Amino acid sequence: xxxxxxxxxxxxxxxxxxxxxxxxxxxxxxxxxxxxxxxxxxxxxxxxxxxxxxxxxxxxxxxxxxxxxxxxxxxxxxxxxxxxxxxxxxxxxxxxxxxxxxxxxxxxxxxxxxxxxxxxxxxxxxxxxxxxxxxxxxxxxxxxxxxxxxxxxxxxxxxxxxxxxxxxxxxxxxxxxxxxxxxxxxxxxxxxxxxxxxxxxxxxxxxxxxxxxxxxxxxxxxxxxxxxxxxxxxxxxxxxxxxxxxxxxxxxxxxxxxxxxxxxxxxxxxxxxxxxxxxxxxxxxxxxxxxxxxxxxxx
Amino acid sequence: xxxxxxxxxxxxxxxxxxxxxxxxxxxxxxxxxxxxxxxxxxxxxxxxxxxxxxxxxxxxxxxxxxxxxxxxxxxxxxxxxxxxxxxxxxxxxxxxxxxxxxxxxxxxxxxxxxxxxxxxxxxxxxxxxxxxxxxxxxxxxxxxxxxxxxxxxxxxxxxxxxxxxxxxxxxxxxxxxxxxxxxxxxxxxxxxxxxxxxxxxxxxxxxxxxxxxxxxxxxxxxxxxxxxxxxxxxxxxxxxxx
Ligand SMILES: Nc1ncnc2c1ncn2[C@@H]1O[C@H](COP(=O)(O)OP(=O)(O)OP(=O)(O)O)[C@@H](O)[C@H]1O
Ligand SMILES: [Mg+2]
Numbered sequence: 001x002x003x004x005x006x007x008x009x010x011x012x013x014x015x016x017x018x019x020x021x022x023x024x025x026x027x028x029x030x031x032x033x034x035x036x037x038x039x040x041x042x043x044x045x046x047x048x049x050x051x052x053x054x055x056x057x058x059x060x061x062x063x064x065x066x067x068x069x070x071x072x073x074x075x076x077x078x079x080x081x082x083x084x085x086x087x088x089x090x091x092x093x094x095x096x097x098x099x100x101x102x103x104x105x106x107x108x109x110x111x112x113x114x115x116x117x118x119x120x121x122x123x124x125x126x127x128x129x130x131x132x133x134x135x136x137x138x139x140x141x142x143x144x145x146x147x148x149x150x151x152x153x154x155x156x157x158x159x160x161x162x163x164x165x166x167x168x169x170x171x172x173x174x175x176x177x178x179x180x181x182x183x184x185x186x187x188x189x190x191x192x193x194x195x196x197x198x199x200x201x202x203x204x205x206x207x208x209x210x211x212x213x214x215x216x217x218x219x220x221x222x223x224x225x226x227x228x229x230x231x232x233x234x235x236x237x238x239x240x241x242x243x244x245x246x247x248x249x250x251x252x253x254x255x256x257x258x259x260x261x262x263x264x265x266x267x268x269x270x271x272x273x274x275x276x277x278x279x280x281x282x283x284x285x286x287x288x289x290x291x292x293x294x295x296x297x298x299x
Numbered sequence: 300x301x302x303x304x305x306x307x308x309x310x311x312x313x314x315x316x317x318x319x320x321x322x323x324x325x326x327x328x329x330x331x332x333x334x335x336x337x338x339x340x341x342x343x344x345x346x347x348x349x350x351x352x353x354x355x356x357x358x359x360x361x362x363x364x365x366x367x368x369x370x371x372x373x374x375x376x377x378x379x380x381x382x383x384x385x386x387x388x389x390x391x392x393x394x395x396x397x398x399x400x401x402x403x404x405x406x407x408x409x410x411x412x413x414x415x416x417x418x419x420x421x422x423x424x425x426x427x428x429x430x431x432x433x434x435x436x437x438x439x440x441x442x443x444x445x446x447x448x449x450x451x452x453x454x455x456x457x458x459x460x461x462x463x464x465x466x467x468x469x470x471x472x473x474x475x476x477x478x479x480x481x482x483x484x485x486x487x488x489x490x491x492x493x494x495x496x497x498x499x500x501x502x503x504x505x506x507x508x509x510x511x512x513x514x515x516x517x518x519x520x521x522x523x524x525x526x527x528x529x530x531x532x533x534x535x536x537x538x539x540x541x
Binding site: 168171172174175177178179184186187188189190 | 355356406
């Protein structure tokens with residue numbers, strides 16, 4: 001029971017963390033909240049769902065098929081995010097801060113309604129990889145699907161870390177996040193780096209959308225809203241703009257929710273209250289989040 | 300007599316503005332020749348930083364022409380300009396605070412073709428500023444002001460520029476550190492790099508440069524041999540406090 005609870009928390013936390021990374025990467029470089037991110041993750045799931053419907057035989061139903069779905073969701077969501085930046089945000093980069101925020105909310109509503117009107121108003125079945133039903137672990141029988149989801153999410157986080165810390169493009173991204181103008185003076189094509197950032201952030205969101213769909217076995221046009229807003233919360237909790245903060249915040253939120261649901265009487269109804277109360281408390285004590293840097297440190 | 304050195308940077312009637320109202324440059328013409336050190340002096344708000352922004356591509360001029368080694372820079376974004384061999388050390392140093400010292404220097408070489416002599420230049424910069432080597436894995440933002448200026452200078456050298464533009468490199472630094480910066484600039488100059496130097500410390504700048512321009516509210520009001528300007532009574536009174 002305890003092991004299963006722990007796995008629930010880790011799985012949920014890993015999904016939140018993946019989504020939170022998308023918010024934090026974009027915020028780190030443009031200091032804006034991409035409120036369309038919940039729809040990006042939804043569209044990632046729908047892209048994978050479309051692929052599964054179109055080529056079910058080619059994909060197969062095992063873990064390789066699941067990996068194919070993950071790749072499709074990441075590619076689809078990454079491209080959508082790049083397109084959103086290009087069309088709805090880029091021209092507003094020097095505008096007052098409310099303008100891109102409102103633009104993002106507009107994009108979010110448009111995308112959600114587009115799927116509602118043109119794809120489906122109902123929940124759609126999402127393929128779950130076969131052969132992952134139950135695994136025995138430490139004497140407990142636990143859900144193998146969750147284990148696979150957790151593994152995939154952690155793998156992506158490690159890849160992201162290596163990309164940001166070790167590659168030339170990752171270094172350019174960090175330089176842009178530190179000082180966009182100085183990075184341009186060093187020869188960095190800022191528009192391109194920003195597009196790459198949106199792609200990477202969107203792809204992580206798309207991965208989360210696919211994993212979320214696999215976890216619950218279904219997707220819907222409004223599936224992005226709740227995990228999106230919670231992951232945003234997680235990013236703020238960890239310190240928005242901080243990559244490590246997003247991961248920490250995501251897992252923290254996952255644990256808080258699962259603990260509340262499991263150990264408080266009637267907990268399932270209290271989980272969101274507990275999670276957001278914790279957010280308020282943390283922000284009161286540390287306004288820039290757990291690992292956030294003081295705003296003044298940014299030149 | 301050998302032919303006079305070719306022009307490196309030429310500005311012709313350059314005007315620039317912020318929005319509609321603030322006209323920061325009004326028809327400025329100046330040039331810097333190959334291997335030459337040119338100083339640009341002027342009071343606060345004269346338009347010195349604006350001029351460097353225009354040349355480096357950060358701000359589009361309203362009128363006039365900027366040419367670098369004969370090539371018109373109109374419409375070129377800053378990341379393209381630096382690739383041509385023209386590098387700006389911006390006002391306020393602007394090192395990347397969360398990147399390590401080494402990564403800051405690597406960013407300096409970003410515009411160069413991969414695998415170019417960046418490794419050799421890194422050794423050269425670290426030899427020039429040994430303190431940067433000792434602090435190589437420390438975040439740039441944790442360096443002292445003087446160390447940050449050395450880092451900003453070293454970072455610009457990593458771009459292997461043919462023309463180095465410096466916007467107030469001595470601002471807010473202790474006299475010893477200023478001496479060290481100017482000694483380094485002397486070395487760079489002797490290495491054949493052209494320099495365009497903006498300085499509050501007009502005396503220092505005029506002693507360093509061979510020629511100079513005086514900018515007042517967006518207009519060049521005096522120009523000539525740096526020595527001559529040092530002795531010019533009007534310049535002495537306005538900029539040297541004599
Ligand atoms: N971003 C900006 N927006 C609006 N006006 C600006 C901006 N930057 C500079 N200015 C104005 O343009 C004029 C020239 O400024 P600039 O920064 O080029 O002067 P400067 O010679 O570099 O001064 P300092 O010695 O103080 O650095 C000033 O009147 C300044 O107020
Ligand atoms: Mg200035």
